[in-house]
Amino acid sequence: MIQFKNVSKTYPNGTKALSNININIDKGEFVFIVGASGSGKSTFLKLIMKEEQPTEGEIFVNDVNITSMKRRKVPYLRRTMGIVFQDFRLIDKMSVFDNVAFAMRVIGARPKAVKRRVLYILGLVGLKDKADCRPAELSGGEQQRVSLARALVNNPSLIIADEPTGNIDPEMSFEIIELLNEINKQGTTIIVVTHEHELVQKFKNRVIEINDGKVTGDSGATAEKTVVPIKINQESLAELPKEIKEEIADVSADEINEEALKAINEGEADDL
Amino acid sequence: MRGIGYLFKEGIKSVWNNRMMSLASIGVLVSCLLITGAAVLLSMNVNSVVESVGKENQVTVFLNDNVKELEAVMEIGPEIRKVDNISDCVFFSKEEAIAELQDELGNLFAELQGENNPLPHAFHVTMVDLSQYDETVKSIMQVEGVYKVSDRSEVAEKLTSLNELVTQIGLWIVVVLGIISLFIISNSVRMTMYSRRFEISIMKSVGATDWFVRVPFVIEGVVLGVISGVIASGIIAFLYEALIAAVQYIIPFSEIIYSTVALKMTLSFVVLGMVIGAAGSAISIGRYLKMEGGEILGW
Numbered sequence: 001m002i003q004f005k006n007v008s009k010t011y012p013n014g015t016k017a018l019s020n021i022n023i024n025i026d027k028g029e030f031v032f033i034v035g036a037s038g039s040g041k042s043t044f045l046k047l048i049m050k051e052e053q054p055t056e057g058e059i060f061v062n063d064v065n066i067t068s069m070k071r072r073k074v075p076y077l078r079r080t081m082g083i084v085f086q087d088f089r090l091i092d093k094m095s096v097f098d099n100v101a102f103a104m105r106v107i108g109a110r111p112k113a114v115k116r117r118v119l120y121i122l123g124l125v126g127l128k129d130k131a132d133c134r135p136a137e138l139s140g141g142e143q144q145r146v147s148l149a150r151a152l153v154n155n156p157s158l159i160i161a162d163e164p165t166g167n168i169d170p171e172m173s174f175e176i177i178e179l180l181n182e183i184n185k186q187g188t189t190i191i192v193v194t195h196e197h198e199l200v201q202k203f204k205n206r207v208i209e210i211n212d213g214k215v216t217g218d219s220g221a222t223a224e225k226t227v228v229p230i231k232i233n234q235e236s237l238a239e240l241p242k243e244i245k246e247e248i249a250d251v252s253a254d255e256i257n258e259e260a261l262k263a264i265n266e267g268e269a270d271d272l
Numbered sequence: 273m274r275g276i277g278y279l280f281k282e283g284i285k286s287v288w289n290n291r292m293m294s295l296a297s298i299g300v301l302v303s304c305l306l307i308t309g310a311a312v313l314l315s316m317n318v319n320s321v322v323e324s325v326g327k328e329n330q331v332t333v334f335l336n337d338n339v340k341e342l343e344a345v346m347e348i349g350p351e352i353r354k355v356d357n358i359s360d361c362v363f364f365s366k367e368e369a370i371a372e373l374q375d376e377l378g379n380l381f382a383e384l385q386g387e388n389n390p391l392p393h394a395f396h397v398t399m400v401d402l403s404q405y406d407e408t409v410k411s412i413m414q415v416e417g418v419y420k421v422s423d424r425s426e427v428a429e430k431l432t433s434l435n436e437l438v439t440q441i442g443l444w445i446v447v448v449l450g451i452i453s454l455f456i457i458s459n460s461v462r463m464t465m466y467s468r469r470f471e472i473s474i475m476k477s478v479g480a481t482d483w484f485v486r487v488p489f490v491i492e493g494v495v496l497g498v499i500s501g502v503i504a505s506g507i508i509a510f511l512y513e514a515l516i517a518a519v520q521y522i523i524p525f526s527e528i529i530y531s532t533v534a535l536k537m538t539l540s541f542v543v544l545g546m547v548i549g550a551a552g553s554a555i556s557i558g559r560y561l562k563m564e565g566g567e568i569l570g571w
């Protein structure tokens with residue numbers, strides 16, 4: 001799914017963030033990226049989402065060379081990814097609901113689909129009670145989960161999370177990784193950057209170590225995973241109001257995402 | 273396009289959220305439109321005055337120096353009358369001409385009487401249809417013995433050149449003020465964009481197209497433009513009517529009645545405001561669209 005071929009990145013100010021990286025991540029993998037602060041982990045993620053350009057080498061996502069991708073196509077590349085930022089990047093003047101809904105509105109989803117899907121996802125990360133709160137009214141861990149919800153909401157095939165457990169207690173960290181693990185079991189590729197070695201050790205996932213801009217360790221691709229049908233956090237689902245439960249019962253995540261994408265495509269074809 | 277309702281709301285909201293800057297842009301844009309409108313109205317009025325003066329449809333046809341009075345009256349006069357579009361052709365001898373000059377300028381021309389009279393004989397010709405002025409003059413010129421045809425009255429000529437000047441200056445005013453307004457609007461939208469750079473960076477990271485990012489800002493610019501257009505047309509209608517009421521006894525010429533141009537004026541103001549607004553925001557957005565996450569946020 002993701003291939004780095006001899007990739008180097010030097011920032012305009014001369015900082016050499018990554019040098020000669022060769023990494024292969026297959027579809028359906030769950031990979032931890034570890035390494036000291038400033039070693040180039042965030043840069044690695046930014047290259048995948050094409051927020052930064054490599055100074056050398058080539059990067060492939062889903063067999064497409066994104067190094068030479070046209071600017072016009074980048075939004076569609078990003079729609080296949082869900083990104084959790086190290087600093088959350090939540091919009092303060094919007095409610096939790098709107099922060100998550102934002103990601104769907106941006107790709108032109110129908111208001112009705114937005115409502116259903118956002119409430120469902122907030123239930124998934126255990127924040128449906130906080131839907132009307134502002135991010136500033138939430139704890140660090142809760143904000144982290146809003147950010148995660150926003151990454152999940154468009155049902156991406158790749159989730160990139162930069163320190164999603166950076167601000168929360170070990171127990172909550174464990175739950176978040178657990179949730180990502182569940183999502184991974186449906187076939188979603190997941191890349192998580194973390195400092196927490198304990199966490200990494202608890203889960204038997206592939207670990208790539210980056211130090212000083214170089215890959216210094218790679219536990220290798222994990223064994224083939226069996227794809228299990230949707231069965232995410234049924235407890236939080238059970239807590240949802242009855243009418244919403246009924247509404248979402250017949251709409252799988254895939255369906256909603258397809259609906260949203262179809263809406264965009266139709267919109268561009270007909271209404272413009 | 274689906275989601276346009278959402279984008280529209282966002283655009284309007286941001287006009288309100290940045291109301292100080294919005295107010296400033298509207299103020300500048302209204303002033304620019306007012307000056308532009310004033311220039312256009314002035315030019316239209318000068319134009320209409322020129323037209324009414326130009327309606328003086330009499331020209332003087334001067335004959336060659338050597339043409340005698342008899343020849344003029346008997347031969348050239350009838351020839352001129354044959355030309356199309358002429359209703360009247362009256363002989364005007366050089367003696368009459370010099371006498372008229374003397375009436376105006378006193379005895380200065382005393383020596384120029386009789387044999388010394390340098391003026392040629394002439395005809396006063398009246399045209400039926402002034403719009404055929406040029407063709408008629410051409411035909412008269414072809415009559416043998418005709419030296420030249422006087423130009424339109426001097427006043428009309430002066431007014432025509434004044435009219436051209438006014439139009440030209442008006443045009444420059446429109447261009448210069450257009451650029452100023454463009455600059456102001458683009459600055460206002462840039463402020464909005466700066467205050468919303470965070471949202472823009474998130475929009476881009478979740479896969480918003482350039483189009484989607486752009487729309488609310490363009491709508492903001494257009495809303496500012498339309499509001500300015502409406503305000504400016506209201507003000508100019510009021511000011512113009514008041515001004516005309518004040519000067520109508522001083523200036524005898526028929527002026528443009530505002531109500532006859534009100535619709536055109538309002539429409540052009542609103543459209544001009546819209547175009548400037550949209551263009552102004554488009555200019556400042558371009559820069560942001562090319563940037564990515566960290567760059568937008570200035571990290």
Ligand SMILES: Nc1ncnc2c1ncn2[C@@H]1O[C@H](COP(=O)(O)OP(=O)(O)OP(=O)(O)O)[C@@H](O)[C@H]1O
Pocket residue numbers: 011012013015016017035036037038039040041042043044086566571
């Ligand atoms: N936009 C930038 N311009 C210049 N240098 C940068 C930029 N972003 C990152 N760097 C530098 O590149 C190097 C790698 O940064 P990066 O953010 O990838 O590290 P990291 O591994 O994510 O660190 P942390 O664990 O602290 O988040 C650092 O030395 C950093 O200072």
Ligand SMILES: [Mg+2]
Pocket residue numbers: 041042043086162
């Ligand atoms: Mg980092």
